[in-house]
Amino acid sequence: MNEDIRQLLVLQDRDAKANRLEAELESIDPERKKTRRESIRTQQVLEQTKQDHMQLEVRRKDLENEVESRKEQILKYSQQQLETKKNEEYQALGREIDHTRQAISEIEDRELELMEEQDVFKTKLAEAKRVAEEAKASEAVMLSDLDEREKNIEKELDELDEEREELVSKINKKTYAHYDRLLDTKGGRVIVGVDHGSCGGCHMKLQAQEIVNAKSGREMVTCTNCGRLIYYTREMIMADELDYSGHRPAEKL
Ligand SMILES: [Zn+2]
Structure with missing residues (x-):
């Protein structure tokens, strides 16, 4: 990460x-x-x-x-x-x-x-x-x-x-400034995870490129709709795979 x-x-x-x-x-x-x-x-x-x-x-x-x-x-x-x-x-x-x-x-x-x-x-x-x-x-x-x-x-x-x-x-100064600016308006949830391909804050679908960028973790991705900072973790990848295949990971094994 x-x-x-x-x-x-x-x-x-x-x-x-x-x-x-x-x-x-x-x-x-x-x-x-x-x-x-x-x-x-x-x-x-x-x-x-x-x-x-x-x-x-x-x-x-x-x-x-x-x-x-x-x-x-x-x-x-x-x-x-x-x-x-x-x-x-x-x-x-x-x-x-x-x-x-x-x-x-x-x-x-x-x-x-x-x-x-x-x-x-x-x-x-x-x-x-x-x-x-x-x-x-x-x-x-x-x-x-x-x-x-x-x-x-x-x-x-x-x-x-x-x-x-x-x-x-x-923390990178620009990134922190972004966080600080949104802190009061987003109810304390400025940095959110990807939730089944959507922003974990406002639930708008993210673009494929944004998800790729978030997955790579090389640059900070912001939701174009609400401006929140987006991150992606291994657990989310698993949740997404589970969702797309319709099977539980245990059944796949
Ligand atoms: Zn959003």
Whole structure:
């Protein structure tokens, strides 16, 4: 095989690898952000649960104060009962006292309900705390994993860069320029094999002379349709023979 072709095939393989690594490198920052977002989200859930829990406590305290003030009201009514000489007023105060006692009992029922709600919230709060702590811990692990991955990829890319420079220095300048020009537009497949008499890139039939030239390996053949560099190997010759005769090589033997 032509030495330039051999080097170009290695170069194409390394360039594909570098492309994959660069794509992976680009995915690291979004992953970092996702990890942080997830941790912040669980922290927010915890804060909200804490606030809801406190809110319940405030409401319960309000009810407690209300009970206290109603009890004072009852004391006042009782005092007024002692002081009045009018039977009608005495009875009216008695009714007020009954109403207030009724109100107190209703408030105390609500207080009990609130306390039950608080119990449920204690469980919720403990769960939210656990989830937030776990997210924090896994965030730390994941971020350090991502840092490590990033460092490794950067190192690999540096090594590929060095290898690339070395490869390029060995390839004919015109041939390399041709390769480099097509690299971005041909999806990383610039040097392709002959595929049953056609260009392995665009699949247009090649001219007999082009195949002969590719087989000889003495000069670089380019596809007149897509401009890709064409090469030919012994395996392809066998595949072509197999195709034209319609037999498997094993049957021919
Ligand atoms: Zn082509």
